[in-house]
Amino acid sequence: MLEDISICLTARARWRSLSYEFIEDYSHWISAAALILLLFWETAVPFFASFFASKSERAIHCGRNVLLGLLNALMISGLFVGSWVWAAETSENIHLGFFYLLGLDGWIHACCSILLMDFWTYWWHRMNHRVAFFWRFHQVHHSDRKMDVTTSYRFHLGEIFLSSLFRTGLILLFGIKLWHLAAYEAFMFPIVMFHHANVGVPKEIDRLLRLVIVTPEMHKVHHSNFQPETDSNYTSMLSIWDRLFRSFKLSSDSHGIAFGLEGPEREHKALNEMLKAPFGS
Numbered sequence: 361m362l363e364d365i366s367i368c369l370t371a372r373a374r375w376r377s378l379s380y381e382f383i384e385d386y387s388h389w390i391s392a393a394a395l396i397l398l399l400f401w402e403t404a405v406p407f408f409a410s411f412f413a414s415k416s417e418r419a420i421h422c423g424r425n426v427l428l429g430l431l432n433a434l435m436i437s438g439l440f441v442g443s444w445v446w447a448a449e450t451s452e453n454i455h456l457g458f459f460y461l462l463g464l465d466g467w468i469h470a471c472c473s474i475l476l477m478d479f480w481t482y483w484w485h486r487m488n489h490r491v492a493f494f495w496r497f498h499q500v501h502h503s504d505r506k507m508d509v510t511t512s513y514r515f516h517l518g519e520i521f522l523s524s525l526f527r528t529g530l531i532l533l534f535g536i537k538l539w540h541l542a543a544y545e546a547f548m549f550p551i552v553m554f555h556h557a558n559v560g561v562p563k564e565i566d567r568l569l570r571l572v573i574v575t576p577e578m579h580k581v582h583h584s585n586f587q588p589e590t591d592s593n594y595t596s597m598l599s600i601w602d603r604l605f606r607s608f609k610l611s612s613d614s615h616g617i618a619f620g621l622e623g624p625e626r627e628h629k630a631l632n633e634m635l636k637a638p639f640g641s
């Protein structure tokens with residue numbers, strides 16, 4: 361009898377680990393497919409056709425953003441994935457965390473974790489705009505004057521370091537499992553790529569989509585160089601947070617939006633300019 365229970369528990373633990381690995385692999389493939397699809401879409405029907413004078417100019421722009429994304433991915437895999445695994449396993453082993461206290465299990469636990477992570481990302485992003493210290497790092501994301509799908513990779517290492525650190529605390533505090541984290545990223549990353557892409561969606565479809573997710577119409581407003589517009593539409597995946605916390609904003613003329621930050625010195629074109637940006641005056 362005890363042996364049966366032990367085999368059953370081992371199989372269950374193995375299944376959990378497999379489901380995490382499966383979703384994580386799956387999320388990488390979805391993200392890669394989304395990137396390729398959106399690059400093709402931007403090439404075929406760009407929303408702002410005048411962004412790049414030549415193919416090489418576009419390639420250099422994309423290359424810099426993706427390189428910054430790769431540096432972040434290296435930092436995360438070297439410094440944080442281990443701490444997220446440790447935090448999730450610790451909270452699962454001793455049932456530490458608010459969701460365990462509530463006795464949540466299965467899909468309800470997973471849905472609450474995903475909602476919580478998206479809610480946290482909304483407030484983290486809003487804080488990045490409100491607190492001068494965090495804005496020093498976040499401005500690098502906003503300094504791109506030619507926003508396209510690769511802008512979704514353009515975050516300063518300091519911003520990703522801090523958000524990854526907070527995420528470890530969030531996992532412990534609420535009892536988030538690894539596969540919840542992987543499932544959140546499987547949904548969130550392709551949506552983030554989509555709303556940064558230099559593409560337009562027919563108005564009716566955008567209107568329907570933004571009932572649930574953040575759309576290109578919404579995020580274009582967030583990247584406007586006009587600050588009252590920049591300080592809006594903070595959410596990453598679900599549009600409900602902007603509606604709930606009154607930061608939802610649309611533009612009557614998306615084609616008239618100018619991206620980036622005001623001032624020639626704040627464009628941060630080269631990689632070293634992006635990396636040094638937070639430490640300037």
Ligand SMILES: [Zn+2]
Pocket residue numbers: 485489498501502582
């Ligand atoms: Zn922002």
Ligand SMILES: [Zn+2]
Pocket residue numbers: 501556579582583
């Ligand atoms: Zn953005």
